[in-house]
Structures are given as C-alpha cells and as structure tokens.
Amino acid sequence: MRDTLRVQLWPLPTLGVALAVVAGVGLPRLDGRIRHDTPPWLRDYLFGGSADAARSVLAAIAGSMVTVTALTFSLTVVTLQLASSQFSPRLLRTFTADRYVQTTLAVFLATFTYALTVLRTVRTGEDGRTAFVPQVSVTVAFLLTLASLFALVLFLSHLAREIRIETMMSSVHTAAERTVRRLLTQRQDPADGEPAAGDPPAAPPEPPANVLPLTPGASGFLTSVDEAALMKATVEADALVIIDRLPGSSLIAGTPMGAAWPRTGEPFSPAARSLLTEAASEAVRTGPERTDLQDVAFGLRQLTDIAAKALSPGINDPTTAVHALSHSAALLCELARRDLGPRLLRDDDGQVRVILRRPDLQDLLDLAVSQPLRYGAAEPAVLARIAMLLRELAWCSTPDQYPTINAALARLRSTVDAQNFHATEHGRLTELTARVDEAMAGRWTPGRTR
Template sequence: MKKLFFWWSKLKSTFWFVPVLIIALGIALPFWLVYLDNTHGFEPKGGWKYLFPSSPNAAKDILSTIAGAMIGVAGTVFSITLVALTLASSQFGPRLIKNFMYDRINQTVLGTYVSLYIYCLIVLNTVKDTDQLEFTPIISVFFALLMTIGNIVLLIIFIHHVANSIQADNIIDKISKNLSQNLKILFPEQIGDAATFSFDLEKIKAGFTYSKPLKSNKEGYLQYVDPEKLMEHVSGEDLFLELYFRPGDYLFIDREIGKVYSHKNLSEEELEPLKDNFLTGRTRTSQQDAEHAIHQMVEIAARALSPGINDPYTAIACIDNLSNTMAYLTTVKFPSPYRVGEQNRLRIYANALTFEGMMGAAYNAIRQYSKANPPVIIHLMEAMATLHDFAVDQQHKQVIKKHAEMILSLAERSIDEKNDLEDLQKRFDAIQN
C-alpha cells in the first residue's frame, strides 16, 4: 500500500498530471452542458436574455473569440513559465527547476486555459444553423463566458505568483517548509519497530548459517524503501538484513547494497522479491530522503557565494533556515538502526540518519564555499553558537564544536582583518565554555 502511495505521490508531482486532468474535465463538461441545452430548452427572460446568445451566429462568434484568446494566453503562460524556469536554473541551480514544475498554480493555469480552448471547440461544433436544424447551446456558451472571466482573474493571480516565486527569500522559505515536513519521519523509522537497546551484531550474524550479498539490479538514486513489505519478507523468511545505503544514495548495477543472513542457501531468484522493495530513479526525492531539501538549500547558498553571483545575504538566509532545522534536530531522538519484528527479534540493521551526518550535509559545503567571505564565515560561527545553546546531548555538542573548529580554521586562513578574527574568536570561545 505504501509503495502505491509513493507512486501516486510521484504521479501528482509531475508537471503534466494536473493539466491533463483539467483538460479531461474540459472535454467531458461540454457533453453534459449541451445535453442540458438540448433537453431543457432554457429560455432566458428579462435582463438575463442580454447575457445569453440570441442566435447561432452570436454563439459562434462568442465561442470563436474565446477559443482564439485562450490558446493565445496559454502560449503566453507557457512562455512566462519557461522564463521563470530559466531564471531559477541560472540563479538557484537546475535541480531547483522541479520545485517550479511541481507548483500547483502553474499546472492549474496552463491546464485551465487549454481546457477552455478545447471546451469552446467542442461546443462550437454543436452550434447548428441550417434549414433542417437550428440549435444554440445557450447554457454552454454562458458557462464559457463565466470560465473566461475566471481565467482572467486566474491570469492576474498567476503573474503575481510567478513574480513572488522567483524571489530568493520565498524560494528558501518554501524549501525550509518542505524540509520541516520531511523531518517528521526519519529513515528508517517506518521499518518495523525500533529496538530499545543495542544488539551484538556479530553474535546475531553468527546465528545464521549462510550470508549472501544483496546487489542492486538497477542504477540510479535510491528513492524509496517499502518498509512494510521489507519487514514482512525478512520476518516471513526468517532472515537478517544489513543495509549499507539509505534513500538519497546513488546505486550502481551489481553494487552491494546490503547483506542477507539466512538459515538456507538463497539463490539469486529467491533474492529478487527482496530487491523489489528498493525503488530507484534518476533524481532524488524528498519522501524518505530528509537530506534532499538540505542539499537544495546548500545549492542555493553555494551559488550565491560563487564569484559570478556574489550574494552573501542569500547565503546568510540559507544558513538561518538551516540553523532553524538543526536546532529542531537537537531536540529529536534519531531513529535506531536496529529494527525488530515480531517477538522483538532483530531483523534489519539499517543505515540510519544521524545528527552528525545532518550537520555535515547542512554546513560542510557552505563552509568550503565561504572562503574569503567574512560576513558568511562570521554568521556560520554565530549559527554554531546558537546551536550549542540549544543542544542538550553531549554528543550533539561535540559535533557542533567540531564544526566551529573547522570554521575558525578557515577564518584564520582567509580573513585578514584582525578585528573580524577577534569577534570570531569570542564566539568560538563561548562555544567551548
């Protein structure tokens, strides 16, 4: 079931899915409205008659005008979207393009304009003005007028949305919100139950007669691990599985992604159902990969610090949002790598996320790119001081101190101003106390 949910989530996040649904609605709707026109014979009276077409020629003119205008505006919308994607790619990185492609407003606007164009063509084909038959679908034409007004309002909303969506602060805020959502469930928390104590892995492995490497049969990024099916298969076959990779890691064909321990010699065919629980793809996804949004934020910061852009304030905004996330992680209990099944038997030892790994993903690249950039280096040290105040666990504090030492080392090699170094040293000394 969760695998189906994963595929459904991927389908919804494509650029074409929502527009196709709206276009399908635009194809089905005129048949129903024309049927109402044909069966009910609606005759507008009073002031309402001025809002409805009075003749087949009037209906044709209205529908033709709307159809021509909608396909023209659809082209304009598509052009605006491409310009926004080009700007995002050049300033924030090509991997940020899919964030714009998955935007529901962009998808809805494009689908709505094309849908109304198709709607008008279908209704226009039903208008008849011959000696044998005269038919004016006044309800269908009136609905086309209402949708046109709605699309004009939608165009204004779309232009406002695009103008906001390419601003650095808004992009960073959106990624930060996605990151906060991804951190609610950390891998491998969904796989079985967490053990309340550690196990002697060597002793567990010695309890099995055979061991066999589990090799990937596909290349690409590990996007999803089906937690229910994986635990069900391992428990049902009385196996122990040691995983070397987690979602977000890149797999090569025939690369050993883990090792299976069993009481019988398993063939490659018997391992295939186990491999089916690991889904790979060409890109990383955020569903189980908590570091994905962190890397997106780091990419924005790295580009902002490049000589071609030289925008330290965008990098500082990224550091602030990352520090907010790391401050939250200092209060979180990271999932145990020991995953147990029925009767609390250890079934899977997973490559679990750690605070140290998340800190490295968040700050290492930014620190490396911030060489000879005093404002960013100083802000990094301020972030470490803030995180040190939030941290309660001593291991977390040691990780933060390690990053502070690397930042200080970078500052001593790249900052020439004595006063800047003294300010940085004061912040570093506060962390050591």
C-alpha cells in the same frame, strides 16, 4: 506514484481537459432539453445572440486561450531556467509541484477545450437542420473566460513572488520540515527542563564477516524502501538485513547496497538466498533524481546548493548564502530534537530484523556546513553565520551531540585562523566561536551577533 504525479505538470491540466470535454458534450444536450423551459428571469443573464455570434464568441475564446496558455508555459519555462541556473537544479521539483502553476494551466486548457467542444454543436440552420444556439453552454464559456483572466492575474502575482530567492528558500524549508515531522519521531523531552542526553535508539546488531551482498535492481538515486515487503522476506528467510546506503544516495545496479546474514548462524539455503536477493532488489526503489519521500536530508541539500551557488565567483552573493545558512540552522535545530541514526524494524517478537541507515547529526551538519565553509572561507559574514549556526544548534542539542558540534567548530576555527582577516574581523569571529562553547555549557550571553 503519488509523489511522482505531484511534481509533474501534466496530471492536473489533463484532468481539466477531460472534464472540459465532458462538459462540452453534456451541457449542449442539457441546453436542447431546457431551452423552452428556461425561467424568464434567467434568460436575461444567458447569451442571447445568434448562431453566428455564438460561433464568433467561442472562436475568440478558443484563440485567446491558446495565446494565454502559450504565454503561461513560456513564463513557467523561463522561471524553471532561472531557478536551475541561478540557484540550484534541485529546485525544479519545487516549481513543478506548485499547485498555482498546475491549476492555472488546467483552467486555461479546460476553457480552450470546452470552447472548441461547444463550438461544434452550434448550428446556423443553413444546412437544412434546425438552428441551435446553446445559450447556457456559451454563457458558461464566457464565465470560464472570466475565471481564466482572474487566474492569469493570480498566476502573474504568484510568479513574481515565487522567483524571489527568499520565497524559494522558505518553500524548501517548509517542505523539509514536513518531511522531518513525517519521518522522524520526537526525542524524549527531559523532565526537569534542562538539556539531557535523550534516549538514543538501541545499537543495531553488527553483521558478521561473511554476509550475503544485496544489490539494487536498477541504477539511480535511492528514493524509498518498501519496509513491509523487505520485512516479510527477512522473516521468511529467518535473516537480518542491513541497507547501508542513505536515502538519496546514488546506487549502481550490480554493486552492493546492503547485506543479509542468517539469524541462527546457519548458512542460507539456496531458496532463502534467492528470496532475500529478489526481495531487496524490488523493495529498494531508485529514481532519476532525489526526492523528499524518505530523504530527510534533501531539504538541506537544496539549501546548501543555494549557498554554494551564491558563493561562486560568477554570482558572488554572500547575503543569499547567509540567508540559506539561516534556514539550514532552523532545520538542523529541528532535526536535533528528533531521533536520528538507523531505523530498526522489528518482528512480532520484538527482534531487530531490518536495519535501514538514516543520516545522523554528523552527516546532516557536514552537509549544511562543509561547502559553505569551503567556498565562503574568505567572507567574514559567511563564517560569522556558520558560527551562529553552531551556537544555535548547540543550544538545541543534547550532550551526546556535542562531539559532532565540537568537530565542526574546530574546522571553523582552523578556517578562520588560516585567513588574512583584519584584526577587528578576526576578533569578532573569535568571539562568536567562543559563544558556541558557552551554548554547549548552557549559557547564552546577550550581545551583538551580526
């Protein structure tokens, strides 16, 4: 729920409107109580006009705020459209979760609502009632207008910065790093400072031939798994459960996403089968789009989308693709230092009960490299950056991860050999691929890398 609200535009503006209504009702009442007790030094700073002037000021504020709010919404929609069509539709979450945009809309709508709410309390005395001008309330409306103007300037400045592709990629990179550090533990550092194999997690138990298929309750993208609920049902049924679909995978209701089998080897009772089926269906949550709640690969997916879109014939921007690969390289190096592979949940006795599939280095490297390698096969700059990515990853990796890097390196070399490059370009790419082997051997040769 928190993640859903975080990427919506309406919660913060709605809260601003609610607070504005409360202030618009409460401050005029406070005005009525203290208007004869206001200190003289404070009266000089309060609104001192008549009831007609107060109405004019409040009406002008409300009208201008409607115009400015419409402008802000229009600019936001244009930015969303630009990000979706020019870079990647999966970048929209980054913009809708932007606190600058949400706060600016909240300030504008709150000022508009407050001005209208206070306007209804102004009385001219023509209707037989005592004239009333809420001086403090009108002054607050004026201050909110100044704050709105300041927010507008900040919003325009922020928007001009956010629509730059470098800023977008930096935001994606930062969010992805937060997700990695939140979900994955650090691999054990070698004591002597030399590259080491690390301590990979214990291999999960293999499921038997006859298992109980588990299906999701609804179609959509796998966004999260309620580990506590699934673990509880598994212990009650004395079973083992495996969810073999990665976070972010597309699940179809009624098709298996995992399996369960009895720990003792005895067949499940009907009650245990029902318990496991219902628990898995409720614990595995789906949504209409991928999120970074439990999906460590989502940031790489966004960066790869940017690179692939930049390499399309309609855009033809290899420089953006190279920069996206630079961010992907940094993320892969961070991921290589983490415990990848399946997540094993154990009961109080230390026995594995639930196996949740998570991407390993091969999944992540394929995600970051496969599409740029395919769509940028004819661009030496893209191939050179992929070679540098593999070199940087090799330097940050451990020997047990080298086979994955070697497989990607072989694909890169075959792609380079298949292209009709100039001898100079071909020689340069051959040199860069050779330096990947040097990095895996623990050597880093200084030299030109671009």
